[in-house]
Structures are given as structure tokens and as C-alpha cells.
Amino acid sequence: MHRTVHPPIHRTVHPSILYVGTPVVLIGTLNEDGxxxxAPISSAWWLGWNCMLGFGANSKTPQNLQRTRQxxxxxPSVAEVSQVNRLARLTGSDPVPPHKQAKGYTFCADKFGASGLTAEDAELVDAPLVRECPLQMEAELTAAHPFAxxxxxxxxxxxxxxLRVHAHPQLLMEPEGNRINPSKWRPLIMSFCEFYGLGEQVHHSRLAEIPEDLYRPARVKEMMTNAMQETPVS
Ligand SMILES: Cc1cc2nc3c(=O)[nH]c(=O)nc-3n(C[C@H](O)[C@H](O)[C@H](O)COP(=O)(O)O)c2cc1C
Known part of the structure; x- marks a missing residue:
């Protein structure tokens, strides 16, 4: 097989961080004293109604999550960037682990107070939701995977x-529907430690032509059926 040899247009580099641009999420957990x-993280991705979260293992949040399993x-959207930024370099760990001390982290017992964000009760889990975030999810731990x-x-x-998704109605395609309108969702993105928003849509998507219902997991269909049966007929 013949391969055309082109002059190189890339060079080998050794960046210290590889945060290539992912949404910021705020993980709510409960400490031992309730x-x-x-904690803001940007190592999060979803497959169906499951999510993988990546942590430095001696942060308070993964310890809380593994203890409480919730x-x-x-x-946050781009509108919450100032509040998110106030959480940077704070930890719920006391004492602050040495590697975080070296990066200027300080202990904070009240991250909601420090950020100006509002805690509200979740429906199914014992962990705080963030009222200002337009999209909120409640979740339970299913597995801890070794990494690196x-x-x-x-x-x-x-x-x-x-287990449950809450969305601000302004994000929805139709007020009573279940679909998030990507044109209305303005996630806060972290790219190489700096904050960005999304630009405008750049192209029509062939994948988006597939009806979203075909992706709905069986357990979510069951949740919807149960919710319809519980809704009183007026
Ligand atoms: C925008 C942003 C993104 C971050 N992404 C991650 C991440 O993906 N994983 C991680 O372990 N820490 C990440 N951090 C650092 C954590 O927020 C930090 O470890 C913090 O101390 C966690 O709080 P905790 O110790 O109370 O759990 C990020 C911080 C900011 C501000």
C-alpha cells in the first residue's frame, strides 16, 4: 500500500493539562456532619442516563460520594460563571491536603455561602441541588473505577x-415536553483552565435527525409511564 508522505504540520508537545473544553458541573454531596x-469539576461525561465523574481521589467530594453513594x-450556564469562579481553589477537606496547599487552596466549610449559590433539597437523594443551575440531576453511585x-x-x-433530571422550563423545546433545546442551553465550558461559552450552531447535524425517543432508556420510559399514571385526571 502506498501512502503519500506530507511534510509535518504538527509537532510533539507536552502540555501539563489536557482539559480540551468540557462542561463545568457542580457536584453536591453531604459531609460527615450533614x-x-x-465542588466544580469538568471531568464528566454521560452515556444514556449514566455519568462518569473524574476526581482527584483525596478531594472531599469523591470521599463523600463513596461514603453516602449519593x-x-x-x-451552570455561562450566567453563573462568577459564582463558579468563587469556588475555585476551595476545598471541603480539613486539613487541606499538601498538594492542594501548594496550589493555594484553602478550607471552606460553607461553599454555598462562599459562592453566593443557593442550596435546595433534592427529591430522591440526600445531597443539595443548586437552585441557580438551569439543569440539575440527582444520582446514585454505581461503581468506582481505578483510573491511571x-x-x-x-x-x-x-x-x-x-435518577431524576430537573430543567428550567426556558430550556425546553415545548413547555410541557421533555426535550432540551440545544439553541437555548448555554453551558459553561472549561478549556485549558479558562472559562468559555459555546458559539453559535455551526452546521446542521444528521445525527440530530434521529428521533430522540429512540435513545430513551427503558427505565426512563418506565418512569414516564409511572408519572402519567400518578397524574390526576382533571
Ligand atoms: C472549573 C473547574 C474545573 C475543575 N475540574 C476538576 C475535575 O475535573 N476533577 C477534579 O478532581 N477537580 C477539578 N477541579 C478542582 C476541584 O474543584 C477541587 O479539587 C476542589 O478542591 C474540590 O472540592 P472538594 O475538595 O471540597 O471536593 C476543578 C475546579 C474548577 C474551578
């Missing part, structure tokens, strides 16, 4: 099952 903790995942074994357990990937 007080709420809130959390909330709150997605060469770091001797300093990183952990925690898999959670989404």
Missing part, C-alpha cells in the same frame, strides 16, 4: 446512575 459540600450534578494506575490511586472515576 453539611453540604459543592450526589447531585448541577450544570501509574498514579497509585490518586485519581478515581466514579460512575453514577441518573
Amino acid at each position: 453539611s453540604p459540600n459543592l 450526589c447531585t450534578i448541577n450544570l 494506575p501509574e498514579t497509585n490511586g490518586s485519581l478515581v472515576a466514579l460512575e453514577v446512575r441518573i
Whole structure:
């Protein structure tokens, strides 16, 4: 087989971080004494109604999540960037672990107070939702996966099952419907540690032509059927 040889247009680089641009999420958990903790992370991705969350293992949040097996995942929009930024370099760990001290982290017992965000009760889990976040999810831990074994357990990937989703009605395609309108959702993105928003839609998507109902997991269909049966007929 012949391969055309082109002159290289890339060079090998060694960036310290590889945060290539992912949404910021705020993870709500409960501390041992029942007080709420809130942590921004950007290592989160979803498959169906399941989500993988990536943490430095000695942060307070993964410790809380593994102990209580419950959390909330709150997605700020670009409008909440100042509040999110106030959470940066705060930890619920006391004492502050040495590697965080070296980066200028300080202990904070009241992250909601420090950020100016509002805690509200979740419906199914014992963990705080963030009222200002237009998208909120309640979740339970399903698995803890080893990650980057060469770091001797300093990183952990925690898999959670989404139990309930709350959306601000302004994000929806139709007020009574279930579909999020991507043109209205303005997620806060972290790219190489800086904050960005999304630009405008750049192209029509062939994938988006597939009816969304075909993606709905069986357990979510069941939830919807149960919810319809519980709704009183007026
Ligand atoms: C925008 C943003 C994104 C972050 N992404 C991550 C991440 O993906 N994983 C992680 O472990 N920490 C991440 N951090 C750092 C955590 O917020 C930090 O470890 C914090 O101390 C966690 O709080 P806790 O110790 O109370 O759990 C991020 C911080 C900011 C501000």
C-alpha cells in the first residue's frame, strides 16, 4: 500500500493539562456532619442516563460520594460563571491536603455561602441541588473505577446512575415536553483552565435527525409511564 508522505504540520508537545473544553458541573454531596459540600469539576461525561465523574481521589467530594453513594450534578450556564469562579481553589477537606496547599487552596466549610449559590433539597437523594443551575440531576453511585494506575490511586472515576433530571422550563423545546433545546442551553465550558461559552450552531447535524425517543432508556420510559399514571385526571 502506498501512502503519500506530507511534510509535518504538527509537532510533539507536552502540555501539563489536557482539559480540551468540557462542561463545568457542580457536584453536591453531604459531609460527615450533614453539611453540604459543592465542588466544580469538568471531568464528566454521560452515556444514556449514566455519568462518569473524574476526581482527584483525596478531594472531599469523591470521599463523600463513596461514603453516602449519593450526589447531585448541577450544570451552570455561562450566567453563573462568577459564582463558579468563587469556588475555585476551595476545598471541603480539613486539613487541606499538601498538594492542594501548594496550589493555594484553602478550607471552606460553607461553599454555598462562599459562592453566593443557593442550596435546595433534592427529591430522591440526600445531597443539595443548586437552585441557580438551569439543569440539575440527582444520582446514585454505581461503581468506582481505578483510573491511571501509574498514579497509585490518586485519581478515581466514579460512575453514577441518573435518577431524576430537573430543567428550567426556558430550556425546553415545548413547555410541557421533555426535550432540551440545544439553541437555548448555554453551558459553561472549561478549556485549558479558562472559562468559555459555546458559539453559535455551526452546521446542521444528521445525527440530530434521529428521533430522540429512540435513545430513551427503558427505565426512563418506565418512569414516564409511572408519572402519567400518578397524574390526576382533571
Ligand atoms: C472549573 C473547574 C474545573 C475543575 N475540574 C476538576 C475535575 O475535573 N476533577 C477534579 O478532581 N477537580 C477539578 N477541579 C478542582 C476541584 O474543584 C477541587 O479539587 C476542589 O478542591 C474540590 O472540592 P472538594 O475538595 O471540597 O471536593 C476543578 C475546579 C474548577 C474551578
